[in-house]
Amino acid sequence: MKIALVQDGLMCRAGGEQVALSFHKAFPSAPIYTLCYQPELTFSEFETCEVHPSWLQHLVKTDDVMKKVFFPLGVWAMQSHDLTSYDVVLMSGTHCAKYVKTKSEALVISYSFTPFRLAWDPSSYAQYAEAKGIKRLLFDKVVNTLRTIDFKFAQRPNYYVAMTVETADRLRKAYSIRNDIDIINPPVNAGSFYVSTQPGDYFLVVSRLEYYKKVDLVIEVFNELGYPLVVVGKGLQANEIKSHARENITFKQGLSRAELADVYAGCRAFIFPQHEDYGITPLEANAAGKPVIAYNAGGVLATQLPVQDNPKKATAVFFDRQTVQSLKSAVLQFEQIEQEFNPYFIRKHAEQFDEPRFIEKIKSFVLDKYEEFRQRKLEN
Structure with missing residues (x-):
């Protein structure tokens, strides 16, 4: 053959x-x-x-x-x-x-x-x-x-x-x-990621900076919240997105596998605002033991376990509309239950993929x- x-x-x-x-x-x-x-x-x-x-x-x-x-x-x-x-x-x-x-x-x-x-x-x-x-x-x-x-x-x-x-x-x-x-x-190449016992204080986006990826929505929300946000990626909309970002938002690109693994391991949660065909990045975040705050549509429905009654058995918080208020509410909801997520359960879930x-x-x-x-x- x-x-x-x-x-x-x-x-x-x-x-x-x-x-x-x-x-x-x-x-x-x-x-x-x-x-x-x-x-x-x-x-x-x-x-x-x-x-x-x-x-x-x-x-x-x-x-x-x-x-x-x-x-x-x-x-x-x-x-x-x-x-x-x-x-x-x-x-x-x-x-x-x-x-x-x-x-x-x-x-x-x-x-x-x-x-x-x-x-x-x-x-x-x-x-x-x-x-x-x-x-x-x-x-x-x-x-x-x-x-x-x-x-x-x-x-x-x-x-x-x-x-x-x-x-x-x-x-x-x-x-x-x-x-x-x-x-x-x-x-997902789960072996490339690890669970950190000393996470940082920032939220994370890893994405191409293009129109349908909705990174501009995340920028608007975190401009309002003032929380630290790291955005990893480049793309056709990069200059426009960066021009609207405030000082609490940091942009990175061209990271090595090891550097990317460190960025995932250090975040509080991963933000995934788009309706994606599948989306490997949420699973990469899971492989680092991190929960995902995701738009309730597309590939995440096949890969994530949304919070219902027990965050210890969940991998994600979903939001229902691609609006500032809906995403902002999901971030605030996550903060209330952040300590209840189990990073090792989340990591184990990612290993299925x-x-x-x-x-x-x-x-x-x-x-x-x-x-x-x-x-x-x-x-x-």
Whole structure:
């Protein structure tokens, strides 16, 4: 069985890149094909992998630029990858992994985080939501074109695997998928984090600084509360968010794994304000024994145990609306029960999603489907 791995891009340290690393650990001899790869921007473990970026690599040096030139350059560049010599192609991502060339008799499996957000949910991007007049008309033309391209290439995979029931439903609706979609939750590398016996006094956000991540909401709440807040991340909205932050808010970026583990271990609680497809960062906080203050929607419903009657058996406080008052109330509620959370229970909960379990599940899925696929070809 000759297998290739495909990932949208390797340009940052986020959940998609962690999944790609887990795929590599499941199939260590398989090469990785991607749109762009910058070793200094993503996990250092990729330096030991056989990585094949597209020709766009020569023009793009950051994740932000890669997103800006994706249409049309990224579309063309990803289609230049010729994987017709492989029996199995295992993809991960949302937008361009599915564009690579494969032979018709190959088994193609897509571990899809969600339908391509720009094509199917463009209003989640500030640039689109705030566009007006001719600019909005041009945006709509690009979005419609991307949706057509995305739908066409989304018909190629033989099997889809989703992160949650919610994202599986989105995939069925966007791509008219009639086959069953298996659910395999993405992993957290629990071994990279630890429980501290001397936590600090700050709350924590770890996120890309982009419109739909709602970090601006957290800034507004902590501007009012005056509590120490640490924000780790970068993104298209970084300058705007930083300009509104008061002196109690600190920004960090480019942290090593060890530095990030220390930041998690030192916080009081982790703030997660967005409706995320899944969200590995809340599980990273849990792996450090930290509770999460999260918006009551999306992936956290599959990974967190909200406070009900007993905080000792909970991992999170949920808030129901993405408003200043709702998040502020959740922070104040957390303060009242903060000492009742059990960091070792929270850590144990995170270990249910640990990377070795994910690797075992995805490897078994691929091998089982390949055997079924091979048997059907022999019978025909």
